[in-house]
Amino acid sequence: MSSASSEAALGSHRLGGATLFALSARHVTKRFPGVLANDHVDFDLLPGEVHTLLGENGAGKSTLASVLCGLYKPDEGAVLRNGTQIRLTSPRHGLQNGIAMVHQHFRLVDRFSVAENVVLGHRSLPFRLRTSDLENQVAEVAERFGLPLDPKASVGELSAGQRQRVEIVKALYQGAEILLLDEPTALLAPPEVEKLFETVRAMTKAGKSVVFVSHKLGEVVDISDRVTVMRDGRVTGSVARGEADTRKLAELMVGRDIDLSPRRSRAAAQDTLLHLDNVGLRRDGVDHISQVSFSVRAGEIVGVAGVSGNGQRELAEIVAGLQAPTSGEISINGARVNGIGTRNVRKAGLAYVPEDRLGTGLAPSLSIVDNLVLTRERGFLVDRKAALDEAEAFIKQLEIKTPHAHTATRKLSGGNSQKVLLAREIFGAGDNARVLVVCSPTRGLDVGAVEAVHKLLDEARAAGKAILLISEDLDEVLTLADKVMVLYRGSVVHEALGSEVDVEAVGLAMAGLS
Amino acid sequence: MNIGNLRIELEPRLTSPKWLYVVVPVGSLLCAFIVGGVFLALTGHAPIGTFALLIDRGFTSTRGITNTLGTATPLICTGLAAAFAFRMNLFNIGEEGQMYLGMIGSAWAGIALAGHLPGFAAVPVVLMTGALTGALWVLVPAVLRAKMGTSEIVSTLLLNYVALNLVNYFIFGSRGFFRDPSTSFPQGRLIEESARLTSFGSTRTYPTVIIAVGLAVGLYWYMKRSNYGYETSVLADSPNTARYAGMNATKLTLSVLLFSGALAGLAGAMYVVGPAGKVDPGLLQVGLGYAGIVVAALARYNFMAVVLTAVLFAGLREGGASLQISTNPVPISIAVVLQGAVLLFALGGEVFRRNRLRVRRVQQTVSV
Known part of the structure; x- marks a missing residue:
């Protein structure tokens, strides 16, 4: 997309006159061995704007962000700050120009306190550090942007969301006017995402700009003023708030029409192939799975939703024969398969797709x-x-x-x-294998791949397989499952038909509030 | 790295072309000889002449190559032992000790059993006994590793010292079974004549070299094609995947370490049926077990390549040793320097196989 048309797209934001961009990329090109990561990319960021850089894995969005913050030097093209060309030599140099990036994998020192991490690398520190002064300063910055943080806390003990806050406070403390966030919601729980968004709003109110780098169509798009979509190293479109609907963005990302609508079985389910009767797993005095009973019939998908760590892994491994249940009965095709080992369970007709694909599957x-x-x-x-x-x-x-x-x-x-x-x-x-256990099959995948995986599972169902889909992604369960169960602390706490699911009830059940 | 406006960079290769697998090792060898040549020149020896002599006495003369093959025979076995375990990420450092035990075990069989056996069975039984005792020597570390995850590196290494003292005790410390009773001079008791092999002609190469090379070929094929080779490669790559597929990790780990020990034990047994004919403390001076680890690393754990690197290593040693007897004697240390240089350059050469060296002009042009 040329710079002329991107300025035209901005018409709704600025009336008349020349627009002064806080940060721009002009024809930025960056090559890696065998890959053209950025191919003459143009990008513009307004002051006080929330701008999402959307694209599939490998589309070049992280590369562009790295060029903008000074981590990579572009092979061709230029970066402009407030209309003037800058040649960044390092992220520190970027920071001197008010540009900071928060990486997906945090770069913090676990053994340092929050305050120490925030001031780390700051050039104008006095020779003698007074911890209490630093802590007060850090607390003051954190408070101004609605980021609750204890400056004395040790970073090693913080959750992912809190660590992200430390990174953001660090950037703000060091004077960042433009904040680039790489996949910021990837590690956050839903309430933490909401808090992050509040912070972002506080920042834009103070005239700062925020760039989200994301491959997820969901929540980040909602709070963006503008979305720029990349594919194969090029910008494929730039859409203002209100004009963006998920389907259109998905098409820009993937380059073709994407179907993410629900898929249900089209034929009546047949005989029961997998049956669990009062299955439990008790280890070291803890019930990992207790009294789970259900059956999966040929030609249907039974979905198990739940927050990670509520027994999903144990349930999958029990069915797959990798762990023996301590109580109850499991049968495949009518034959009892308790504790016969995974090779024999497979002979009895099971196939298993574990959550960890590279390294287990x-x-x-x-x-x-x-x-x-x-x-x-x-x-x-x-x-x-x-x-x-x-x-x-x-x-x-x-x-x-x-x-x-x-x-x-x-x-x-x-x-x-x-x-x-x-x-x-x-x-x-x-x-032979008519029972399929599938765990989080689309975790970390981009939209095009998600569609392909869902299509595969749908076809397997149509071919008469009995599928147990265990996923932490509720949307995925709701999209595919004919029957939905919620697993909470090892027990099934909620059951519903896929076509009649009350999403709110499922959400409450996942949180253990039903 | 920048020189003027030229930038020199290493760029990872996406694929390594086949010719690099030949060019890089040969180049590494050349570099090693250049470094060795500098050492020779500094110590007042003519580099080219010395190398020519080294190659002649190690490889190209009839006597040189047969001596080399004789030394290489047990070295191929210890090299295979190391490669077999290391490619499974099981770091058996105890080939040296397992080889000594193979020597003791096979000498026992050669003295106590061989007389009662038909002639054709004597040598195989003696060799098998040596392999078995080598495997037994690694049994305790193997069980500890397979069942409890105890580091096999430390346990196998420490057992080397026990094995070394065991040999010394049998020959120097006691007048027991293994010591020659006919003389007060401390030396090993000879095994039965029927359990010994004769060398080819007047050379120092024994028929055991055929077994060693045959083992390398056999292992290469077996580990590439068999289910056992497949399962070990899965376990080595990802223990979780092996568990997922229902493989028995304990059994696999145990079997790999035991077989590695057996191969090292076989090296000791080949020494007994071949040149030594007895428990010979001379083996303690040579370090063929440790050298086997180096040989395996140079061969990048490829069984066929182990044969080549073992011969190369043995040749450098034989040639280097014989340089001491010449008109301008070269100390053995130079041969050792050369061996070290070969190893260093061979490992360093990997960088050039995996990466491409690129020199380009630094561009500062910007189009706005």
């Missing part, structure tokens, strides 16, 4: 071919010829982006490695 340094034989019966010698044919068929059929079938899975993107894993567990096991 897949061996990261092994090739796609080698990973396809992981959960199958192998003789004395491993038949890689059949696996190679299968791998090539999957690559073609599921559009897995990889140089070839012998590429190590860790070199694939999250979406592509998930496709390999799903392909193995859905198709690789053949008709």
